[in-house]
Amino acid sequence: MKSIIKLSAILFSVICLSACGDKQQDSKQAATQQQTFEWKLVTSWPKNFPGLGRAPETFAKQVEKMSAGRLKIKVYGAGELVPGFEVFDTVSAGTAQMGHSGAYYWKGKIPAASFFAAVPFGMNATETNAWLQYGGGLELWQKLYKPFGIIPMVGGNSGLQFAGWFNKEINSIDDLSGLKMRIGGIGGEVMSRAGAVPINMPGGEIFSSLQSGALDASEWVGPYNDLSFGFYKAAKYYYSSGWQEPTATLEFLINEKAFAALPEDLQEIVKVATRAVNDDMLSEYTARNSSALKVLEEKHGVQVRTFPPEVMAKLKATTAQVIEEMAANEPSVAEVWSSYKAFYDDIRAYHKITEQAYLENRQ
Amino acid sequence: MKSIIKLSAILFSVICLSACGDKQQDSKQAATQQQTFEWKLVTSWPKNFPGLGRAPETFAKQVEKMSAGRLKIKVYGAGELVPGFEVFDTVSAGTAQMGHSGAYYWKGKIPAASFFAAVPFGMNATETNAWLQYGGGLELWQKLYKPFGIIPMVGGNSGLQFAGWFNKEINSIDDLSGLKMRIGGIGGEVMSRAGAVPINMPGGEIFSSLQSGALDASEWVGPYNDLSFGFYKAAKYYYSSGWQEPTATLEFLINEKAFAALPEDLQEIVKVATRAVNDDMLSEYTARNSSALKVLEEKHGVQVRTFPPEVMAKLKATTAQVIEEMAANEPSVAEVWSSYKAFYDDIRAYHKITEQAYLENRQ
Structure with a gap:
């Protein structure tokens, strides 16, 4: 009987080497790839507000689908979890992992923040996007939010x-x-x-x-x-x-620690989805502003x-x-304005002989 | 000895019921989630051509990262696998699962295709995006490519x-x-x-x-x-x-059957990544056209x-x-032009008193 048990033990070991060993490895891999995350996303907009409020909902749906449910993001309208103007603090504290808002709301805390949302007589949506992604703007924005443990990402444009x-x-x-x-x-x-x-x-x-x-x-x-x-x-x-507001740039705010806790594929999914939202919102506003103005003029006599x-x-x-x-009163404003202004001076001159000339020619 | 074998067999069965049964299930699940796809993407641009050629490379990298390597896309420059003007046929035949090109190259085969790339005195990048996503343009484009087994998706804009x-x-x-x-x-x-x-x-x-x-x-x-x-x-x-060319809209071409063979999460990853590329390319061209023109004028005396x-x-x-x-000669052109023109008439009137007026005011 002793030998039977011994043989069985050996057999078990052999089986386990092939089957259970694989299983342990599979489980470990599966654990990493199947770990699910549930995030809260607070916004400064009424729930389902057209345009601005729809964007984070679209974002959340896309992320959930791309991650096969591994990253679920629940979107809260202003006042549902926290008031609209507490989005920044809530994400900074990590009470919510994400937010969707406009940077000018934080100018009391961060004087240079307005330059990442809207600058009177400043750049339009296309120009602002170009400055952020290819003109050093995004890096300056990240630097401003870094002390608060927040990563800013683009979250759409309302257009002019x-x-x-x-x-x-x-x-x-x-x-x-x-x-x-x-x-x-x-x-x-x-x-x-x-x-x-x-x-x-x-x-x-x-x-x-x-x-x-x-x-x-x-x-x-x-x-x-x-x-x-x-x-x-x-x-x-x-x-x-x-x-x-020649455009209002919207923002996604992401708690730095929550982002760091995501595996690389989910981090990339979040990053890419913010750019897709950025592409989408301007299209929505462009199409719907145009048709809404017709209604205002033709139906309501505006x-x-x-x-x-x-x-x-x-x-x-x-x-x-x-x-x-x-800029004279605040070094961080001076730094951001210097970058913004240099890019703007060039792009304004460029668009004067290209986009603007074209719009005038095509009439 | 017989009884030893018998006992071992029973033990093996017991172990397999717990371990191997789970393993089979895990494997099945893992197979779906870990099945890898290797795609070819052919383009009409020289390999790594600035702007146009960089976009599909960025797209492929983002998709691979988001899918944790489950969808690998190899990008071919024009002439590497097929000549640049054979992208459409190659994707239609399924020899490559994807392509990146401009729709006007297929006007010999599809007379209305040009309207999805560039229309002289037509819409600019922002307006074209709005028509495609919120004005019915994309649906018409899909209808045109459907008989060839190709799904078109947006692939960036060069700008004016x-x-x-x-x-x-x-x-x-x-x-x-x-x-x-x-x-x-x-x-x-x-x-x-x-x-x-x-x-x-x-x-x-x-x-x-x-x-x-x-x-x-x-x-x-x-x-x-x-x-x-x-x-x-x-x-x-x-x-x-x-x-x-008030803008050139670029396109991703996707073989319909190859797309249908992807699990839902990978389909969504592909779709969202095309929109991120669409967001990115216009920013790149806007920033770099502006700085390149300065070099042409100041350094080269253009x-x-x-x-x-x-x-x-x-x-x-x-x-x-x-x-x-x-439009008079070809019903499919008439259908596309009718949609394009109606949207354009409204958006041109809208942008005349908004974007254009703003560009003139800010000088």
Whole structure:
């Protein structure tokens, strides 16, 4: 009997060498490749908000599908897990692994952040993308967020925004005097110096404030989003050619430690998916802004206007002043502005004889 | 001895029930998830050609990394596996699973194909992307390639191309008369009707033909690619604001059966990676065209010119004529043009008061 047990043990060992050994190795490999991650992604947008809010949802679906379910990302609208303006802190703390927002919301904490979202009289979407990916912009952005343990990645562009909704026509600089306008960021400071009264206000309060007269004017996004907010019922004139946001670049915020904990394939999936979202959002806004403006004009009788040249010239000169002061007061702004400005000077000259000349020629 | 063998057999069975049974299941699962695919991707560009040629290389690297090596794609330059103009047939036959090219090369086989690459006096990169993804363009493109067993996906944009290199100034329509110019596609037909002699010629022969006088002029891409070809040594004037290709949309061609054989996660990886390439290429061209033009002007003394308005007007009117004739002669062209034109009419009107007005205001 002893020998039987011995033989069986030997046989078992032999079998285990072939079968169980493989199995252990398979299991180990499978463990790495099949480890699942569940992430939270907090945003600054109402849940399923068109354009801005749809982008992180698309991103999450693509990542889950590409990873065969190994990286599941749950998207939270503003206020669902944390308020919209706490996205940065939440990702920094690691309470959520990811966020989707706009960098200008963090300018109180990081003065140079606005330059990664929108610069009045600055670069459009295509130019900003080029600066970020091939002009050193992304590296500067990463450097700014590094102390907070956050990796920024591109998260789409709204394209050129509209100057906003006004309850009176703007025919001269004097018409801006005392104008109560919902406008933030660098644009708000510029408006203030031009005589207006900039007011910060969440999107949800704009409509009633325009109706009650608490606001005389408000900028928001562009026709696609503005149509769904119904602003045409509360203000008569719609000013195009937004000077304050030639594009808004959106951002994905990723907690550095959470990202480092992912295997390489999932890291690459996240990175590539952010670029796909970046490609998609501008297409969506371009197509839908165009069709929404037709609805606003043809169905709702909205009157589209542009600021007269003297108003544009004043806003432009004031913008230059404000930015130079910001750069003089804060070294990190100076560093970012220096890179932005050098790239912008070249690309502006280039696009003047190419894109702009073409748009004029094709009319 | 018999009983020993019997016991061992039982023991083996028991072990196999626990170990080998699991192993079989693991193996099956692993087989699906770890089955590797090796694809060939043929292109119409010289190996590692800047911009156009780099895009499929980036794509292949991203796909391999995202799939943890389960989908390996080997990229072939033009002529390595098949000539550049045989990409379509090669993918259709399944000899290569993928291709990267420009749709206008297939206009002999598919008359409407040009509209998915470049339309003279047509939409720019942002507008074309919007039409493809949110205006029904991609569905029409898929329908055109379906009979050939090919799925088309976006593969990047070159941005606005330059009108080309000329060895004399173009001051009037008369200056085009008898001009031997390397230009193909719809642009070539337009040039022919304007009095020029369009010539088809591979990129590699342009330089010597300009030097020998076999060509008086040639369009190619834009400053980034044109600088590396050294055309500034062979022609004196560089005409910007290319009317013939307001953008060139590149394409990924995917063999339908090969795509269907991929598991869902790899299919999604391929799809998302094409969009990331689409995001990237325009940024690369935008940044590098801008810096290359500076080198051409400042270092090589290239003189940049634009066609006078009367020449532009003539080319534009002739383009409209050529396209209307194409649509009248061929139902598939009529279907595509009808979709393209409707989207274009709206977006042109929209961008006139937004992007174009902004570019003019920011100067």
